[in-house]
Amino acid sequence: MGSKGRSDLSMFFDARSVAIFGSFREWGGLGSGVLENMMKLGYGGRVYPISRSQTEVMGLRTHAAIREVSEAVDLAVVITPRSAVPEIIRECAESGVKAAVIVSEHFAEAGDEGAELQRQLADVARRDGIRIMGPNTIGILNAANGLVTNPYLFDSKKIRQGGIAYCSQTGITGAQCQPLEDRGLGISKMCDIGNKCDVDEVDLLDYLAGDPETSVVAMHLEDVKDGRRFMEAARKLAACKPLVILKSGRSEAGAKASASHTGSLTGNDRIYDHAFRQVGAVRVSEWQEYWDIPKVFATGRLPEGNRIAIVTYSGGAGVVAADVAADVGLVVPGFSSATVEKLSKLSPRSAGNPIDLGPILSSAYEPASTQEEALSAVVSDDNVDCVAIGMYVGPLAPVEYLTDLIDRFMLNVSKPVAFWIYGPKLSIVEEAARQLEARGMPTFTDFETAVRALGKAARYAEFRRSLDNVAV
């Protein structure tokens, strides 16, 4: 279970037994929702529904109170009206429960009375040592063991295991709202810290810094409770793993909205911006970036410099991508003479960067091998630190053709390569992207985000190199 410091959150993510407080009615019972989601994801721990009115729920025996459970339970999930919560948490603490996710809402975000109840929870946590996540949260998901505290039914049969930890201060990031499976995201853990009466972003940063399953952390924040502690934790994490932050409430309107969402005081955005830069965090400003930018980091590859190769089958897409590369501080160098020579043999007209492989393709006798040669030449070019490739999938190049081709030219490539897959049928594009993600190839829904991700990666790599230089 790792070290037992305050920031050890393994009693949440690695809980071997879970008690659920909530409604277990058949339709729309949120306690039943947690159970069903756990079953879907194949959670193998012991689960105890706590209910006075039912003796059995979905094949599980219920207990009327937590003290009647014969073992000391690791984790409680609480989804009751708010007034019942403080007493439940006290009982849990008494019975040796180590941690609780409080899904119930209407606490600090809902006015004075709720704020007072939330203070009571924080007191219990401090006094009795039980750790609390929330209230007003959907809690956690661990892709490795299928543990999930989300009470809202989701369709996913499986969350693909991978290196990205997604942490937020909102429930919309949960599997009930996001096409995690359809997008093929490779996830280690997910976490909604809600109103943060106890567990906060700092605990999470400390825990994830040491989590071997997590190679990159994406974090959505509305506020930071303790700036100094946050800086320390973020600096420690970013020194070993990329940390992507979506800090909202940047504007006055956003800050006002945030106060009524999670009771957060968002603070001056310039200070945040400066702080994030100082600790080496990668800041993003929109949800699509929160989901997508971490993909390029999940490969574990960082560019050795800021030189990008842009490969397209459309000159028009290449020009826009080159503009975005310039926006994010990447340069678009000429290819080395060796590459130019190779490319010139394949086509008299396609040796520039961005390179449009369309003309090569339309004049090649063996398009597949010609493409492979051209792509291999580009991705292994010494002038190039990272590569963005836009590729078509559809009737003229089915999914298997595409994945085979990519497998071949990506063999032995160690620099980061970001893909944009496009085509006339969304279902086919999405299937190709899913298969590429599963192969560890970061795949984006637009070319610009692919390029931006590489720009962020180059900047983070520079930060990491600056640390190494200091260390020397």
Add this chain to the structure above:
Amino acid sequence: MGSKGRSDLSMFFDARSVAIFGSFREWGGLGSGVLENMMKLGYGGRVYPISRSQTEVMGLRTHAAIREVSEAVDLAVVITPRSAVPEIIRECAESGVKAAVIVSEHFAEAGDEGAELQRQLADVARRDGIRIMGPNTIGILNAANGLVTNPYLFDSKKIRQGGIAYCSQTGITGAQCQPLEDRGLGISKMCDIGNKCDVDEVDLLDYLAGDPETSVVAMHLEDVKDGRRFMEAARKLAACKPLVILKSGRSEAGAKASASHTGSLTGNDRIYDHAFRQVGAVRVSEWQEYWDIPKVFATGRLPEGNRIAIVTYSGGAGVVAADVAADVGLVVPGFSSATVEKLSKLSPRSAGNPIDLGPILSSAYEPASTQEEALSAVVSDDNVDCVAIGMYVGPLAPVEYLTDLIDRFMLNVSKPVAFWIYGPKLSIVEEAARQLEARGMPTFTDFETAVRALGKAARYAEFRRSLDNVAV
């Protein structure tokens, strides 16, 4: 056919007869590709494949040369090796063909020899009066009559007719690469002007300004041939229809890439930016915006001011949306006292803007009617000029539930409302978006783009009001 000035492009878009020069072999013949695409879209005009080697193609009798066709054909589509093109165009002009789309490539974009051939084409166009689009283009698509010159097979069975004209200088915007049908885009016409040896962006602007099928123009440009003429035409169009421009080659790297793509000299970007603003064009910088921003204009509704209401079922999404609203110059006002009163009756805690309907929903006895009441109150609030709404679709609220709800609260609403639909299954989200688009509800793949679209609409509306004031 409208007025017969130089900028009348109806001989392209309304051609009643088309001759096709290209390969008609069964597999991969590009001439056959055009034919097949035309059949798919149900083009009802007369089609003449020109071939010396085949007597029949896909049930159509061929002719060995254009002069053997018994009628004066409106439009020629040319997809032959480049060396054959000038002679074909000369023969077409002699035979009374009014216009030609030259798909063939390797002209000005491919060096001196190609540039010389392209000059010859321009000479024929000038001398013999035949209008030429291209070379290096996939030409046009008219959703109203199924006329299409794109030789690359696409999957779409139907392009939905609507008010948006998409014009570009690249082939990747064609139906062979873009999920036009899956996205449910409502399209009037599409056009790739390629190397612009004759027909250029100014002709297109002039033509589309007078096209009754087109209510908004999206234009991708790498360069502008004649700044003064462009300004005049853009000003004229933007005074009556929104003009959304993606001008690429903003950066040095992008400009260099553009030269080898279409032989364009992109020029100083600041000058473009200033010019676009002056004529009232709406500038965007990425492809997703090129496709999506026009949707909000296609409704024909413009906001009367810059006050936005943001409706979510997630506080977290609302905060980010409020930030983006501020970025694009929108304000997020409080609701009027009448609205606050209505909302307060539905839930004690949801009368702010952004409004999170989650709490209302979770406490309502009749969620459907409660949502409808809340949404109706917000969209009809006098303090609000436009509305962005993020809504869930999935197991808990199926497509039909969503569309019915939206139909009800959108009844009698005349201000612009932009939708973001999200959920755990991409196929269901996409189906919902398609159905909403078909009902004239602009639907976006992320909330931020929905808000940005409204910001662009508010700015354009302000421009239009400034014209009215001058006119008075």
